[in-house]
Amino acid sequence: MxxxxxxxxxxxxxxxxxxxxxxxxxxxxxKRITVFIHASLIPMTSETVIPDQTVVIEGKQILSVGSSSQINTPPNSTVIDCRNAFLMPGLADMHIHFRQGWFDEKKPVSPLKLFLANGVTTVRCFGTRSQRNHYAFAWRKKIETGDLAGPNIIPCGPQLRGHFKENPENIVIRQKYQHYDFIKVYSFVTREEFHSIMSTAKKLDVYVAGHIPFQVGLDGVMAEGMNEIAHIEEFLWEFSDLDRKRYFENEGDWMTYAIQTTFNRFSPLLQLPPEEQEQEIEAMVTALVDRLKAKPIPVCTTLVIDDVIVQKLFDPKRFLEKPENRYLPSNYLERFRIGRDKHQLQFKDGEVFAPFKYLLDKKLLVALKAINTPLLLSTDAGTDGMGIVPGFSLHDELAILVENGFTPYEALAAGTVVASKIVQRMNGWDAFGTIESGKCADLLLLQENPLDDVANARKILGVMAAGRWYDRKAISEMLAIK
Ligand SMILES: [Zn+2]
Known part of the structure; x- marks a missing residue:
């Protein structure tokens, strides 16, 4: 050094x-004190519901937790009666973006409110390509000081996308000084650039999450010790016959090459009868996941992307009629109506690959879970051109996990206790995700038990984020389109 x-x-x-x-x-x-009394508590420390519990909040922190018959309510405190209701930790969406599309005059409701209203009290922001569009950091400060209502934001710096004008080592150092919680690496980073990024990140103890760069591949990512993969769908490229020595100046050319090569690889599989196709996919997935067994790398689930792609391509009417899609920016919806949405363009004349890809990603989810991969609840919500609505989509993701073999507890853990342990690897703080004294006062009050049916996590009576309480009335005001 x-x-x-x-x-x-x-x-x-x-x-x-x-x-x-x-x-x-x-x-x-x-020193504000809020007390939740007579709650059926789902602490997420294990799969349990503890009846008649009191949770005392001081400021932004959980002060104490215990039986309502034993904990007294301090004087001058705000009391929230939780009889017949379930209190669990707030949820985390571990992969989102804040981008321009949500911030012009066409935005119906701020994504911060959409997250809060859906019980999402932590979001991890995977950034944008430029500093100019990067809102996360400024917002985090305002939310921390109480000047803005929103979830806790864990941001990365501007994405490292390759074609660097300076030594990527300098970018890693700079982002570390700027207190970003992690580095996001994108697909177009070359092998040499990736090596420089990873060796600097290791020196400075910086967490790196991202795509599997086309030139690097999974083996390269594992060898360099990248901390996390940003989507299950990133493994798709491993099944493709990509020439890893190829280099394109233009990102669009690189993407077109990767997609075309992958479509060519999968074309013969699409001709197979469904049963044989599924067997073939299972064999591919097993071989891939075997390579990860020795040291499972954390992965963001983001399966709702596939779900939305299939809807957009095969049932556009239903997509447009989804009630929450009224919160999508109107300029995005206009683009979708004229066939200019990102996936409408990417899958043009290759629409059949979308359900195939979804099936493959679901099989990957199951196989990754079987080798105890830390899987992180996440949606990729908030990007300009994808049609994934902040907050609401996290509940869709929970449903998809349960449809694919997760228990409701396991699905909720991916967005609470597991998520917090991963954030601890990033910034040293295991600060949310369970209801225990000392943890952040991020809570979700539900009408019915989400461990019985994960859809009950949508039945929200109130949300506490950083010690601020939003009751049903406050939540419906947040969601109102003016
Ligand atoms: Zn993303």
Whole structure:
């Protein structure tokens, strides 16, 4: 390490220490007390419902949890009676984006409100290609200080997409200093660039999540020690006959090449009778997952992407009539109506590949789960051109997980306790995802038990995010289109 590097590291450590201290002061200075009484508690520490529990909140933190008969309600506290209701930790969407499409005058409702209204109290933002469009960091500050209502935001910096104008090492160092929680790597990064990114990230202890770059491939990603794969669908390229030495200046050319090569590879499979097709897919998936067995790498599920693609291509009327799709930006919906949505273009004349890809991704989900891969509840909501609605889509993702062999507890764990443990690897804090003293006051009050039926997680009576309580009335105001 050079002198410059060590100086920068010292500076970084000092800043981090100050930041932790300030965060502690902010929590300590907020003494508002809220008490949830007589709740059926789903702490998510294990698969259990504990009857008649009290949860005391001070400021943004859970102070204590215990039997309602034993914990007294402190004076001057706000009391929320949870009789006949279920209290669980707020949910995390571990892969979202905040982008321009949601911020012009055509936006019906801010995505921050869509998340909160759906019980999503943490979002991990996978960034954009430019700093200019990157809202996550500024919003996080405003949400932390209470100037804005929204979920806790865990942001990466501007995506590392390749074609760099500077040494990628410098970008990693800069994003670390800017306090982003992780680095996002995109498909077009070359082998040399990826090596430079990963070796710098390892030196600085920076978490790297991303696509499997086309030139690098899964084996390269594993060898360099990338921390997480951003979608199950990223494994698709592993089944393709990509020439990993190819390089394109233009991102669009690179994508066209990858998609075309993959379609060519799968074409013969599509001719097979369904049973044989499924057997073939299972054999492919098993061989792939065997390569991960020794050291399962965390993966974001994002299967709702496939679900939405199939709807858009094969049942566009139903897609447009989905009640929550009224929250999509009107310029996106106009593009969809004239056939200019991202997937309408990508799958043009290859629509049959969409259900095939969905089946493949579902088989991957099952196989990854079987080798104990940490799977993270996530949707890719919020990108301009995909039609995935923030918040609502996370409940669709839960349903898809349960349809594919997860118990409701396992599906909810992917967006609570498992998610928080992964964030701990990123920034050192296992701060949410369970109801225990010391954890963040991010809670979801439900009318019915989500462990019986995961769809009950949609039956929301109220949401607490960073200690702020939103009752049913507040939630319906959030969702109103003015
Ligand atoms: Zn994404």
């Amino acid at each position: 050079s002198t410059g590097d060590s100086l920068r590291l010292t500076y970084l450590i000092a800043i981090c220490a100050l930041w932790v201290q300030m965060a502690g002061m902010a929590i300590a200075s907020d």
